Each structure stands twice: as structure tokens, then as C-alpha cells.
Amino acid sequence: MTTVTAVRGDITEERVDAIVNAANNGMRGGGGVDGAIHRAGGPAVLEDCIARFPDGLATGDAGWTTAGDLPARWVIHTVGPNFAAGERDRSLLESCYRRVLEVADELGARSVAFPLISAGVYGWPRADAIEAAVATIAATRTRVEEVRLVAFDDAVHRQMQAVVLRLFRPPTGAGTVGSLFDRDVAQWGLRGDPYVWRALRARFADTPLPTDWFSLRSLLTRAVEEVIGTPLTSAADAVYLPEFDPGHGMSAGAVSPAWWAQTGIPILLDRQAALADPPSPPEPPTGPEPPDA
Ligand code: APR
Secondary structure (H helix, E strand, C coil), rough: EEEEEEECCCHCCCCCEEEEEEECCCCCCCCCCHHHHHHHHHHHHHHHHHHCCCCCCCCCCCEEEEEECCCEEEEEEECCCCHHHCCCCHHHHHHHHHHHHHHHHHHHEEEEEEEECCCCCCCHHHHHHHHHHHHHHHHHHCCEEEEEEEEEHHHHHHHHHHHHHHHCCCCCCCCCCCCHCCCCCCEEEEEECHHHHHHHHHHHHCCEEECCCCHHHHHHHHHHHHHHHCCCCCCCCCCHHHHHHCCCCCHEEECCHHHHHHHHHHHHHHHHHHHHCCCCCCCCCCCCCCCCC
């Protein structure tokens, strides 16, 4: 079972078996992640690139080298399509993630950290770059047990987290606040609300349930207000959060403070009450004894 998480940081510091480099066809270093990996890994990485990839690396393909001075054992280089130069074939971007996992399996790597391939210098639209990464990893059979998607800044991390939580629901402990979120709501407020729901489920996966509804209500209210950045009493009927927008614009990433105050949080309070005082099973039907069978 592969766990996938979105982490915020510098990929050169990730302590995993293999880190992935967003390289170019020449395979002789460059800027962005490529530059960071070659700087941190030292000359051994470039020497191995020259020895193992004398003719470079094709777009969509992947290949490994030593990681040199990096904490990881290997660097798995892959070359994404250059959107800015007109390379728009998404299957090449998906191929990067698939081929990296194939190479990781060949190496026996059990933990792999990916940057967001093609989303920097190569200019692939960020929302789609994240969707392509997460959906391809989810669809690829691999022996890799831990995949980390590394975001270099907070906005990218929140956007990544929203997509990862949709496809990779972290487990919640029994009797935790997070377990109240296990069952999705039949109807949502506006389109961003499911992302907030999943983000809170992950945040409270290990938080013991408070014993009283009032503490739970203030815990949930504070958490929702922190995510959406506005009080639930706000008159705003929708708050747009770009990190929840899969690229469709305003309504897709909108969250409804009123829905949370009047529906979302009350549903969760009801679930807590039901846990504390489970409804008694329905009484067996009374009435005349059934005729002997
Ligand atoms: N750790 C994690 N992520 C990083 C780091 C880092 N140290 N540095 C940059 N990123 C992020 C960027 O913010 C972007 O989201 O990695 C993603 C990929 O950006 P690039 O490194 O620019 O890679 P890419 O868009 O695939 O372009 C590849 O850029 O650096 C050159 O030689 C490289 O020609 C190649 C091209």
C-alpha cells in the first residue's frame, strides 16, 4: 500500500531512498530543482549523468544516478514536457511519474520524493501539474511504499494537499475528531467545502474527541475560520480559495461560511452526540402473536 503525502520543503533535504530531479534533455544540470540537486549532491551527480546519459534523456523518460552528498541514496532524473516551449502533450508529463516509479522499483527504493515536474521553468499550469502527478501516482502499481510530493512554497503545498487528500484519505483513529468526518456529507455548500472537509479530517485524525459539544463546536469553528480566513459569522456568501480551485475559476474554489455555521458543523455535533448516546435499536413490533408457523 503506497502512502502519498504533500510536504512543504526543499527536496534536497528529504530523507528518502530516492529524490526526483526535474531535469532537461541534456542531463547536464540547470536551474530550479536541477540546479539545487547538483549543488547539494556535488560533482559526483554530474559525473554520473555524463557516464550514464551520454546522449541525455528523452522527455517523459527517467533514469537514475548516484545522489552524491545528498541524504538520499539515488537521484531519479526525469524530463517533463516544456509547456512554455509549446510541448503540451500531457501523456509525457504522466509518463514522467510512471517511469520514475518503474526505475524506483528496479532500484528497490521504498521511499521517493517528487518535485512538481514541469511546473516551474517549463511553465505547466500548476493545478493541472498537480492533478497529473497525483492521479498518475494513484494509478501506477509500484512497490514504493512512501511517496512525498514536495512543494517549494505554502500556496503550492495547500493546493497539492487539497488534491492528495481527495485521492489518498489518511486513516483516522477511533474516537477522534477526524473520525466524525469519515462519512462525507450528502450535499455540500459550495464547491470548495469538500476540500475543507478533507483538510480538517486529516488535521484531526489523531485528536481525541472532546466530551462536550461546546468544546467541539469551538474547536471546529476555529479550524474552519483558520482555513477559510474569515469568521463564520461573515456575511460573505462565498470565500474564494485558489488552492481549492482545480483551475475552473471562482465557483470551483468557493467555500461557504454560512454552510459551515448552519449545516457542516451541526452535522458533526450530531455525530458526536450519536457517539455519546447511540440511538436505541428500534423496538420489536408489538401486536398479536403471529400464528404458529
Ligand atoms: N525543492 C522542491 N521543489 C523545488 C525546488 C526545491 N529545491 N526548487 C524548485 N522547486 C519547484 C518549483 O517551484 C516548481 O514547482 O519544483 C517545481 C519544478 O520547477 P523546475 O525546477 O523549474 O523544473 P521544470 O519546470 O520541470 O523545468 C525544468 O528547469 O531547472 C531547469 O534544468 C532544468 O531545464 C530544466 C527545467
